[in-house]
Amino acid sequence: CLGKLDECELYPETFEIVHNYNDQEVYLFVSPQVLSYSNLDEEQVYHSSLSQHNGLINSFDMYVSEYQDQDSIVSLNNKTTLGLPYGYLKTDFNANNSDNGSELYEAAYHLDIDSYSLKAGHFEFEPEVNSTDFLNNTARVAQNSLTVGTSKKLLVGGHNNDKVLSFYVPTSGGVQVFRDGRLIYQDNVPEGQNSIPYSKLPSGRYEVVLEVTSGGQVINTQTYQVYNTKSDSLTQGEVDFVATAGMFSGSHYDYTEHGIQNIEDDVYGKALANYQLTRSLQVGLGGLVTDSGTMYTVGGAYNLIDWDLSTEAVYSQFEDASHFNANIGIPYLSLSYESLDNELGDPVASYMYGYADYSRLSLNSSYSFRGGQSMYAVYSLNNDKQLDNLSNSDEQEQQFISVGYSTPTVLDSRVNINVDYSEETDDISVNLLWSVPLSDTVETIVGLTSDSDDINQFKTTVRRNQL
Structure with a gap:
């Protein structure tokens, strides 16, 4: 007292x-x-935006192919990053001699200042900024734009260094953190309030047991759930936002053939926000406005460590269309569903997803056994409406099943067996591959493909790496 x-x-x-x-x-x-305990380090420190030493980074790959009675194909993919005193320039393009032509994916200026990020230039896809990215869904929005949003790229200590495990120590001693019985962190700590930043813990989502010791005796034990992946950038109660202004720049889809209003070069504005409601749940919303239409988006992401469950769902409402996408993942199994209702040909929805009306379900499962054996199974169900200018539609359903098995065998070789079934052709295809290493850099691959009627392909390949 x-x-x-x-x-x-x-x-x-x-x-x-x-x-x-x-x-x-x-x-x-x-x-x-x-x-006063908190899982957020309120004294966040960011690196300076000024870069004293800059350089040029370029990476590329080239693909050349030629087959009998066909034109040869040459394709070059190139990415370049040029460092500047403040920010950097980045380009990403593909050059080829095919009928589809070359394509510029990105030519933009990037700048990070404290807890904010700025991106300006041409983007073939929505630029990645922060945790609001999942709200962009599967839309392909080519744009010339200026984007500003929250960011932690310059955070001192690295990704998630602002998220901490907080604990109190009555007397000086030591701390140990265990994940499934394995020691992943230990240190000496003074008396009083202490914390361990997530940047010092392994990435992933898992449960840990923290033990505080003094004089060789455990005096305090606490259990925490750790959310430490790239998508777990927010702590509970935090918000990410993104604001974009720009012009549409060439849709990937030929929607104007169907008499739908062309909105290329239209000016638009867009805003997204994502809130960490609980340690497991994120909720987000956003909107896009142009002279030709609007789009409103709401979504959520939920992760349950006990079941190793991750879920994500996003719904977008246009003036005359809607789009929904959901993904569920558990160990060895993932399920995805996507639907687009655009029978009326909404201009904004058609620019992002094309003039289409469909639903797609996909189920994937894989498992690895001891000894290097593995197997997988894939099931997909697609329902597509073939639309025309007269608003007529013809619905088609397609199912596809694929099962595969891989196992090591003699001479350090590996055998892969795959069986496919397509409802569209009512055909079963069997593929057999046998890969035999001849040295550390050379291997030979024997392949056999057959359908329901006969063997239709036999191929032998010799591959050499590290030329």
Whole structure:
């Protein structure tokens, strides 16, 4: 107690429980230090935007092919990054001699300042900024734009260094953190409030047990759930936002053939926000506005560590169309579903997804056995409406099943067996591959393909790496 006996105030180092047997009551007294615990490091420090040493990074790959009775194909993919005193320039393009022609994916200026990011230039796809990215869904939006959003790229200590495990130590001692019984972190700690940044823990989503020791004895044990992946950039109660202004720049889809209004070169504005409601749940919303239409988006992402479950769902409403996408993942199994209702030919929806009306379901499963054996199975169901200018539609359903098995065998070789079934052709295809290494850099591959009627392909390949 502190003070006079008749005015005694309990001030425990952590907490104390007092029983009042006369009134049959229990009192809990908690230290102010414990009540001030936080899983967010409020003293966030960011690196300076100024870069003293800049350079040029270029990477490319080239593909050349030629087959009998066919034109040869030459394709070059190139990515270049040029560092500047503030920010950097980035280009990404493909050059080829095919009928589809070359394509510029990105030519933009990027700048990070403290907790914000700026991107300006041409983007064939939505630029990646922060945790709001999942709200962009599967849309392909070619654009010339200026984007500003929250960012933690310059955070001192690296990704998730602002997220911490907070704990209190009554006397100086040590701390150990265990993941499934394995020691992943240990250190000496002084008395008082302490914290361990996520940047010092392995990436992933998992549960840990934290033990505080003093004099060789465990004096405190706590359990935490750790969310430490690239998509887990927010702590509970935090918000990410993105604001974009720009012009549409060439749709990937030929929607104007169907008499739908052309909105290329239209000016648009877009805003997205994502809120970390709980440690497991994110909720986001956003909108896009042009002279030709609007789009409103709402989505959520939920992760459950106990089941190793991750889910994500996004719904977008246009003036005359809607789009929905959902993904569910658990160990060895993933399920995805996407639907587009655009029978009326909404201009904004057609620019992003094409003039189409469909639903697509996909189920994927894989498992690895001991000894290097593995197997997988894939099932997909597609329902597509063939639309025309007269608003007529012809619905088609297609199912596809694929099962595969891989195993090591003699001479350090590997055998792969795959069986495919397509409802569209009502055909079963069997593929057999045998890969035999001849040296560290050379291997030979024997392949056999057959359908329901006969063997239709036999191929032998010799491959050399590290030329």
